[in-house]
Amino acid sequence: MQKLSDFGVLPIAYTPQVIHYLYIRAHITKSKAGAAIDEFPPNRTLFVVNIPPDATERELITLFSKPGTVERVAFAGHDRVEGFVDEETSDEEAAESLNMEEMEINDDGDDSPSRKKKNEKPKAAIPKIIPLPTVSLRHLRRTGSIGHLIFTSPQGLASVLSLPESALPLTWPKFKAASAAEPSGLAHYLAKYRSLRPALSAVKEHADSSMEVYEHKQALANRNTSKYRKGDAIVDEDGFTLVTRGGAYGQTLGGGVGVASKKFTQEIASGKRNRKKKSSKKDGFYAFQVREKKIQEQISLKKKFDAERSKVEKAKQGRKFRPY
């Protein structure tokens, strides 16, 4: 295999005439020694550059089926648009990390309905979200993207890295239209169109269950936060009233007597709120002040005039003032 810097150049024949090039290298872990579970096991992960934008996991698995068995494919590049992590994830407890791996896998072929499903994670002893039905669709990534192939065994990786010249180029797999789970082209767009319009009943189930989950969480959160009710002053045993800083409307969630909002105090601090003080200095009291002022005015007038003239001069270079 040819080498390009420290990458192996792996030609892939799209058609007999057209060759696509993958650039491959064994994955090098940068993670600290302590990291218990690496997302990408070091000795059986292949780092791949220039994955075809329309490649699916299945196609890649098939492509490398000869040298070794691919366990899974991790397409890299957090496409922000495709972001799958919900706002809620951060709210939730530490159990997240366990899910991470699973989510990585699900990332490919992702489309909004399926993502919706994942947003709502099952929680112990709480209502479950019923996901919207999903259809596996081809997912297009930006051209020239990178990814990781995790082989089942280190041998698989090794044999890929040492593919003999005779085996090259590998042929890009082509599935028969009927068997293609992930169609492309016109059929893809039709399938996508349909998948984006799920049955009403499914939507209802999904929405209702999601709302249940939300309310459950909300209730849970409320329980945790405060015993105080909004608007009620909090008076402690000694008779002191608790004073809290106000929110946008001068009221805090937890209750208590509001004081100046943060914004207000900031404004005070930055001096924006300073009332205009009448300056003790009097203008135009002395004759010299009047004179100075007049002179200043005249000079500024002159300056303005000159500025305008230079503007015209500039325009003149552009258009020459020749009307025709």
Add this chain to the structure above:
Amino acid sequence: MARLKGKSNEKNVSKTQNQPQKRGERIRHSQKNGRADAMDLDSPSGSGSESEDESTTDAGSSDGEMIKSGEFHAKKDDPEEQTQNKDNKANVQGVRALPSAQELKEIFEASELYQSNTFKLQIDDLLPSVSPKSSQTSRAPLDAFLLALHEHLMNSANATSSRTKKSKSKLKNTVWQVPHSPQSPIALAEALLLESNIAVPFPSPAPTNDTKWTFKYLPPESIVVIGSWAANLSVKHQDKADFGVDIAVAIPTELLQEKDYLNDRYFHKRALYLACLAASIKSAFSVDLEYDSPIDDIRMSCLVLRPQKGSEYDWTKMHACIRIIPVQPADSPIPGSRIAPTSSNLRIAASATGSEAQMTIPTPHSNTLLALSQMQTQTTHLIAIHNFSTSIPQFAPAARLLRVWANQRGFGKGKVDCVRGFENMGAWWGWLIGYLVEGGERLPINAASKGLSKKKTLARLGRGLSSYQLFRGALDFLSHHDFEQEPVFMKTVAGEHKFPPSSWLSTKRPVFIDPTSTINLLEGVPLGSLNLLRLEATQALKVLDRTSEETFSPTFLVDLREPCSRFDVLLTVNLDGVQARVEDGLEILDRGSYISFVTSSIDNVLRRALGNRVKAIVTIHPTSPGRPISQSQPSSRSSLKLGLVLDPDHAFRLIDRGPAVDAPQPTIDEFRELWGDKAELRRFADGSIVECVVWESEGDRTEIPTRIVKHVLARHFNIKKIREVQSAFGQLTEQPRSALRLMSESSTIGGYKSAMQAFDELVKTIKGMDLPLSLVACLPCAEELRYTSVFGSSPIPLNRLHRLPECIKYIPVYDAVLQFEKSARWPDDLGAIQKLKLAWFETIAREFTNKLDGSHARIAMDALASPVEDGAAVEVVLATGYAFRLRIYHDREKFLLERAIEDKTLQPFQRMDAERGLAVHTQRFLDSPRHHSAIVNVHRRHPGFSPAVRLVKRWFAAHLLSNTIPPELIELLCAYVFLRPDPQVTPNTGSTGFARTISFLSNWDWRREYLAVPLYGIAGEDATKDILLSQDTRKSMSAAFEERRTRDPGMNSGAWHIATEQDVTGVWWCKDGRGPVSMIADRVTALAKASVQVIQHGLDSSLNVKALFHHPMDGYDFVIHLEPSVLPRYAQNVLPDETLWTSSLKNVNIQAGDSSSPLVGFDPARELLEDLQRVYGDTIAFFYDYLGGTVIGCSWNPLVRQAKPFRALLGYSMKPEGSKKVRGNLSIARMSPEAVSKGHVVLNEDAILCEISRMGLGLIKEIVKQTF
């Protein structure tokens, strides 16, 4: 200024002028300057006009330096400055670093008298460039020639005289032999033709052999330079035409007789004399000679002399031509009374009707020509103009400004599109200003027909006004004065009227009498042209009033003659076989030719027929070109253009009412004569029975004026060949009829109206639903619902849908926003809000299917939406074939999103999601509805807006730009053209609006100028009212623009900065890189320029409108051809192949076409394109026409095409450099070792094309590479 530069440069350059440090230095320096000034003022060149001295060009660089360094004195030598003791002033000023009193005065004057400093400076720079050069070196050859010419002509009788030999000119060998004995005109003409190949420009009827009088050549009585040149008022003409040096040559008295006034005999003699002069000059000088007959009137023929390059008198540098005009001598035997407007100087020979009657029919046109052709008149004029120049300090600059302004609007000479009647009116602008300052002759009190004013003093402008003020005053006069009603009599030389004022009025022409009181200067100017002038003046004043904006260039620098964008209706009339219904022999003679007669009567008839539908009707044609002196008659025009400026309030009415049935017979006859069989008697609802003409509206009412013109021209002038572009343009925004027929059985359904009705029905249904919260508003935001979609709606009833072929199956979806009453029960969490919306949609969708039979409702999720952003909508398809996409607006979302963006505890990608969500939210729920309603307002205000936007959108789409420019931006662009039409009038038809927008695009310097569209101020305002932006808005707009340009100098987004009052930063439609980048904007400019060219040239030949919408594909690197039969929008293509849906119904339904879930808004080509842009956005630029385009033009990004060192994240598909092409077999390409060692990679183009065709499987027919 120029002069100072030339002289005091050497002194100035060496000095550092930046705020001199020491006082002493300052003083010394300013003294020097003062001296320079003084020297300058002493210099003898007191001509007043600033010259473009040759020396100035050399001094250019130091000139700039002077200005930068704040040279205080540079202003000093302004021509209009008074001579004062400068040395003193300069001293004081140097010490104090203060502007001198003189300078202060100037600064104040500039802003008070000239609108603004900038304006004054710009005027100062403009004037020299339109005036002839005044330097002695360039003038000398011309002056020398004039002298020689004078000498030659005065002595031309004795051809072989010694003087000619003495003169240094090398005379040609064949000296024209002056015939000494009187000859008959025919013989003389023949001799001239034989000997010198010179034809005599006889007016018809030309003299025959029976002609009694004889003629011989005598040297002229006198020769005088007249006109603008003599008065030093010349202004450059359009199209680089030369300055005209008019020379009046007085025909000797002996050659004329008293009776010469009759039947143009004087003009015959004049023609002969002219031919003799031509022969004489031809033999004596090496100059180019040609005849010129201004305004197509052969009686006005003159001889034009142009310099030959390299000859002895080569005055090419002056860009001037000499025009020799024979005139009657001062003591002309023709009696002065003959030139009275009422005298009759023409007789029709052997007329059957009584000659008594003819004696009394006046011939004002020829009389005017006769009067103009008098030496006395000309000299009087010269003196009068000279008096103006001396008594009004700023007369010359003002007259020049006015003429430049007029020339830019076609009121002058030019090779294209001049307004009829103003060809020879250069001097009139001067007269106008003179009249306004000096006042006119008072009219006898009892001469008051209703319009005659009884004002005591008629002077309107002060003598001491600045040139700008005079110019403005003249515009003000033009914008108000109605020449038809109020005649103008200039102050006469004699102090009294020569002919009774009423006699002028009886000519039924606009009247503007010159100081000799014998000539109507406006004779021959059609009223329509004056109406147009009035409109233009009004418009120009509007511009000048807007002091906060750039006013100079729209007033003086922009050429506004292009008729397609100027007139609402433009017709090219072919004059072959023209035959007037009513011919008046005498008037034909009076007008000089049949064509002139027809042209003037077309003007009359059309004005009667169109009435108040139009604000102005004008005939436009190029200035008559010169002709060789061997050609006697000017070549007659074969066609002319008619331009109409419509009055939108009346132009499109269906019925023209005539006289009532009981009106006097002559009025009824007149009406019937005008309209022919179109006139009919009708009874109206109010009980009146009236003669009227009804213009049944066959679809488009905007074509009524065109139809009227066509009808009238056909009836009265037998003109059938009329070309116009309006209807051809109209076809571009309609789908082919064959497709429409298939789509729905009745042709009446469709158009915007039925779409609106469908929408109203939808809203009513939702209001009737049993929902937890009641509907507050349903705001549409779809092009189809604001009259700006390229095609009016053409719904496909659902029961027909599944039978249609794939290529005409497209059902557009109209967006709308639902706003429910406020409720506290919304969750306070973005994700949950989205889920709740889903639940809402589900309820709405169910209700719909229950309530509306045959309709479908379902929920459409947005692909790629993040969980926090609005990501679903309910899609309702009515049985009639209208589809709507409804979303729910919840106002708290915005707050929550903003909070999420600010929230520092969130992950960066979460905040980015929120940012994106906010962008989607504001655009969907805030910007779009607001924009929608504002655009609807523009539509209501201007009937021409909607058709224009549609055409412009079509144009953008046809040039494969629909994926790069959001439609809202195009709407804003057109709205700008309609709301800020200055300096022209608002267009009233689609074709005009289109042409105007395109020409605007071709001129818009979007790098440096932004658009401020006063879009939101128009709500509820009258269409005639001008909407102004407040100073503050304007300021913040400029600031936003500056900020954007400094932040993004490469213009990677928002190359077009279009701001409105609500969107002062101009970002609504440029978020997420939606707005055009500089590359696209450059493309648009280039395309617009090309289109403008087509419009300009196409009208002269036959403009194939579709040529404007044809996009050449050869500029692209590769082209993706799509399969038309599977494109649902293919029927919207500019040039669709109709057989695809008419003949073959076999490719119906490759998709399961169950009618249970109709595919609405499904456009796979667009989806493919968006995917391609997402995947290859940095590698390839894609260009596509969403309106049924079958090709995608693609260009490689030149940056990625270069070889680069390998990196993992280059972001495009690359192959190792040096890998050879694989030929045929599977052998792997070998890389040359050195290439590999360098480790360079190049773009793998073939692989990318292969990937693209994989992604577009079933959609892409082929991909054709055009560059390698």
